[in-house]
Amino acid sequence: MKLLQSITIMSLGAALLLATPTNHEEKAIETGNKASASLLKTLGQNMKAHIEKGGVMDALNFCTTQAYPLTQKVNSELPKGVEVKRVSLKSRNPANQATEDEKEVLQSFDELTQKNEKLPQYILKDFNSNSYKYYTPLIIDKPVCLKCHGDISNNTQLTKEINETYPQDKAIGYKMNDVRGAIVVTIQHQ
Ligand code: HEC
Structure with a gap:
């Protein structure tokens, strides 16, 4: 099983991580850890506050109007040449649709989960x-x-609002522990 996972990861061209990372790679990993944690924390804390204060509809309004601008705000605070975003194979906001390389990684995450x-x-x-x-x-x-x-089919108000804001929504039907997407950090070489 362990070997299989290594093969999957290697097929992604990340075999270098199985060896000792170089200084540049180590720095990039550290930057990726920090940037992704920062985005997760910002969105997570706000979401929690809205759920507690105004319930799911309030949290939905927060996600709809703030998730994207807040992501841009987190970006504006990152070092030059570093960019963070959320992507998915089944996106709600079409702006979060995965690109080809991101799709490949997300598919490999799905395969590992299925196994x-x-x-x-x-x-x-x-x-x-x-x-x-x-x-x-x-x-x-x-x-x-x-x-x-x-x-979400039994929550008609929520379904209606999601469909109004995101007529092409694909982000439903998930179960616990499914891969919802990825946080992607692009780090330009210094
Ligand atoms: C109150 C409703 C709500 C809850 C609860 C919620 N989300 Fe979302 N989620 C949304 C909305 C709305 C968007 C689209 C945001 C945007 O326009 O960027 C979204 C977008 C996303 C995205 C970006 C990809 C995409 O489809 O656009 C990810 C990843 C995501 N959610 C994961 C999660 C995870 C993980 C949780 C639980 C910790 C969660 N969401 C809880 C409403 C919600």
């Missing part, structure tokens, strides 16, 4: 001659996620 194998904490890829890309899985790890990404 009941542990996901890597992150994957680092030498993306092109001037940047690294860092990908960390985003899991449906709290029951609250299901209120807006699970089976």
Whole structure:
């Protein structure tokens, strides 16, 4: 099983991580850890506050109007040449749709989950001659996620508002521990 996971990861071109990372790679991993944690913390704290204060509809309004601008705000506070975003194979906001390389990584996360194998904490890829890309899985790890990404058919008001704002929404039908997407950090070589 362990070997299988290594093969999957290696097929992603991240074999370098199985060897000792170079100084540059170590720095990129550290930057990726920090940037992704910062985005997760900002969105998570705000979401929690809105759920507690005004319930799911209030939290939905927060996500709809603030998740994207807040992501841009987190970006504006990152070092030059570093960018963070959330992506998914089944996006709600079309702006969060995964690109080809991101799809490949997300599919490999899905495959590992289907085989009941542990996901890597992150994957680092030498993306092109001037940047690294860092990908960390985003899991449906709290029951609250299901209120807006699970089976929402019995909440007609929520369904209506989601459909109005996101007519192409694909981000429903998830179950606990599914891979919802990834946080992706692009780090330009210094
Ligand atoms: C109150 C409703 C609500 C809850 C609860 C919620 N989300 Fe979302 N989620 C949304 C909305 C709305 C968007 C679209 C935000 C935007 O426009 O960027 C979204 C977007 C996302 C995205 C970006 C990709 C995409 O589809 O656009 C990810 C990843 C995500 N949610 C994961 C989670 C996880 C994990 C949880 C649980 C910790 C969670 N969500 C809880 C409403 C919710």
